[in-house]
Amino acid sequence: MSESPHNDTLRFTDVRVTFESGRQVLQGVTADVSTRELTFIAGASGSGKSVLCRMAVGLLRPDSGQVELWGERVDTQPERDLVRLRRKAPYLVQGPALLDWRTLRENVRLADPQAHAEDVESALAQVGLQDWADRLPPELGPGAKKRAAIARALVLKPRYLLLDEPTTGLDRRAASQVEEVMASLKARGLGGLVVTHDYRQLKGLADRVLVVAGGRCAYLGPPAGFLESSAPELRVLTAPFMEGATDG
Numbered sequence: 001m002s003e004s005p006h007n008d009t010l011r012f013t014d015v016r017v018t019f020e021s022g023r024q025v026l027q028g029v030t031a032d033v034s035t036r037e038l039t040f041i042a043g044a045s046g047s048g049k050s051v052l053c054r055m056a057v058g059l060l061r062p063d064s065g066q067v068e069l070w071g072e073r074v075d076t077q078p079e080r081d082l083v084r085l086r087r088k089a090p091y092l093v094q095g096p097a098l099l100d101w102r103t104l105r106e107n108v109r110l111a112d113p114q115a116h117a118e119d120v121e122s123a124l125a126q127v128g129l130q131d132w133a134d135r136l137p138p139e140l141g142p143g144a145k146k147r148a149a150i151a152r153a154l155v156l157k158p159r160y161l162l163l164d165e166p167t168t169g170l171d172r173r174a175a176s177q178v179e180e181v182m183a184s185l186k187a188r189g190l191g192g193l194v195v196t197h198d199y200r201q202l203k204g205l206a207d208r209v210l211v212v213a214g215g216r217c218a219y220l221g222p223p224a225g226f227l228e229s230s231a232p233e234l235r236v237l238t239a240p241f242m243e244g245a246t247d248g
């Protein structure tokens, strides 16, 4: 089967994952996510957010159930085909994962050695780092490093981006810069799946929120429906954030 240009769906059907420890992390997640939208995955620590995100591009395979991206089965695909799929839907790990001894331009080029020079410059410009192309990663702050990692994914001209906690560990200013990049990519029509702990990001940035709780998809819908829900399994996640938000 091959990827369909007309199908914009990432589909999880009754996905279950148990690790060797015996812990059942996902116990039947079913969800359809539009890859034209920016969807944030929320949930308690250890609920399986990263596991779900990684499964979207075959970095983890479920014990049972199906994962489909753009009409193509991901969970049964051989690794060599997944490499091709991941160029269309790159997964960015939590750390910046840049080579410290290579300039930003070289780091971006490493993702695609065949990339045209103007595509490398364009990827850096899309994250606001065009004037930093000749700098080395250690010269950058953590927010700029994360943006450089995003540039490295953008040079692949992806159809979708998967970002695992892109702002965790950043101070508010650096986090805002990364959020601005996500907003501008969204404005240009690039969808993404973003694992987050920071619910402040949801308002204004997220099209949808997918909440993982109790091993299942507990909510999939607009951010307001999650943030304002009175359902106990959602309130337990949002209440501390709402209290923190009123503290300023």
Ligand SMILES: Nc1ncnc2c1ncn2[C@@H]1O[C@H](COP(=O)(O)OP(=O)(O)OP(=O)(O)O)[C@@H](O)[C@H]1O
Pocket: 019, 020, 023, 025, 043, 044, 045, 046, 047, 048, 049, 050, 051, 052, 195, 197
């Ligand atoms: N490869 C693995 N082998 C064994 N256990 C794993 C593996 N990957 C994840 N887990 C376990 O699965 C559970 C869910 O992990 P996951 O990283 O998806 O959580 P999360 O919701 O992203 O949490 P956090 O917000 O803390 O990052 C955790 O208990 C984790 O220890």
